[in-house]
Amino acid sequence: MxxxxxxxxxxxxxxxxxxxxxxxxxxxxxxxxxxxxxxxxxxxxxxGGQDGFECLVRTILSQNTSDTASQPAHDSLMARYGPAAGLAESLADADRDELAETIASAGLYNRKSEVIGNAAEWALDEFGSTSAFDGYVTESDPIEVRETLLSVDGVGPKTADCVLLFAGGRGGVxxxxxxxxxxxxxxxxxxxxxxxxxxxxxxxxxxxxxxxxxxxxxxxxxxxxxxxxxxxxxxxxxxxxxxxxxxxxxxxxxxxxxxxxxxxx
CATH class of the missing domain: 1.10.1670.10 (Helix-hairpin-Helix base-excision DNA repair enzymes (C-terminal))
Known part of the structure; x- marks a missing residue:
């Protein structure tokens, strides 16, 4: 196997x-x-079990590109802006040009840097911290979580569902x-x-x-x-x-x- x-x-x-x-x-x-x-x-x-906001970032990086291209971008981003527990805080304060350079291997890096940076600011405005966002993903009603994620610019159904599955561990997704x-x-x-x-x-x-x-x-x-x-x-x-x-x-x-x-x- x-x-x-x-x-x-x-x-x-x-x-x-x-x-x-x-x-x-x-x-x-x-x-x-x-x-x-x-x-x-x-x-x-x-x-299930991935950190919620890191999973959101990983999935945004994977949009319109292959995993072989997005994985190095994810690794570079985590090396510069991690750890996962404070990722939204780090990315909300990140210089967008520097972030774009960091994730360049993922393609569409200027757009993705804007989406990721804006998502980080949104997560902090709505939930207060990365850990609070992660808790929301795993503990709240999955239909509500999906609708909330879909309200974020640049987050589509596949991205929202990946967060529900890989971070939230939700069955039926x-x-x-x-x-x-x-x-x-x-x-x-x-x-x-x-x-x-x-x-x-x-x-x-x-x-x-x-x-x-x-x-x-x-x-x-x-x-x-x-x-x-x-x-x-x-x-x-x-x-x-x-x-x-x-x-x-x-x-x-x-x-x-x-x-x-x-x-x-």
Whole structure:
């Protein structure tokens, strides 16, 4: 069974949470069967335990870029502005040009430095300290926390959901990034023209809460290794993809070896 990659939004083995096991069995939905199958290939884990504000920063850095680009930016930011317990205080006072230089490897660094700095000021205005914000994320009603995070400029649904999952350890949260969005529509787990929020709602309704966090990270890994944006593995034949029998292959023409966005099929 593969190890959880360190360079991903979950932070790998050092990113909080505990390894867990669930026995793949009689699945009630095809989406649950997909997660069960992923559990036979990848790690199984229950998430939670990351510091809330650091998780928010990490996820902002990951927007519109790869983990291999955002992880060094996160490491540099923490080395300069950490520790996590006082991160909002440090970033609220940070020179924005210096912050942008620190996170340059993440791309869109000028915009991200503004979002991070403004989020730090907001967290202190609303909660008074980094630790109070962290407590709010883990202890308050998750629907309220999500709505509060979405009110912050630069924080979208995926970012809010990642904070709920990786910091709050909330069950039933399945963040949707570009990999999950692509795979869910290709497989027919959500409508072909579904936006990110519709995909999230469809999967969260079909996957048991305790499997959602693992399903999110494992589906991302599956998207990197098999169901890529440039060439899905099924074009090399049924044996090339471990989820072939569970997939509708929407937008994929295996005979001609061509594929399009599911919404265009």
């Amino acid at each position: 593969a190890d959880e990659p360190a360079e991903n939004i979950s932070g790998g083995t050092d990113g909080g949470g505990e390894f867990d096991e669930f026995a793949p069995g009689e699945s009630d939905t095809r989406a649950e069967a997909v997660v069960d199958r992923l559990g036979e290939t990848y790690w199984q884990k229950a998430y 399945f963040p949707v990034d570009t990999h999950v969005h692509r795979i869910a529509r290709r497989m027919g787990l959500a409508p072909a023209d579904a936006d990110h929020e519709t995909v999230r709602e469809a999967i969260e309704a079909a996957v048991p809460p305790e499997k959602c966090g693992f399903g999110h990270t494992a589906m991302i890994q599956f998207g990197r290794e098999y169901c890529t944006a440039r060439k899905p593995a099924c074009l090399d034949g049924p044996e090339a993809c471990p989820l072939y029998d569970l997939c509708d292959r929407v937008g994929i023409d295996e005979i001609d070896g061509e594929f399009v966005d599911p919404a265009m099929d």
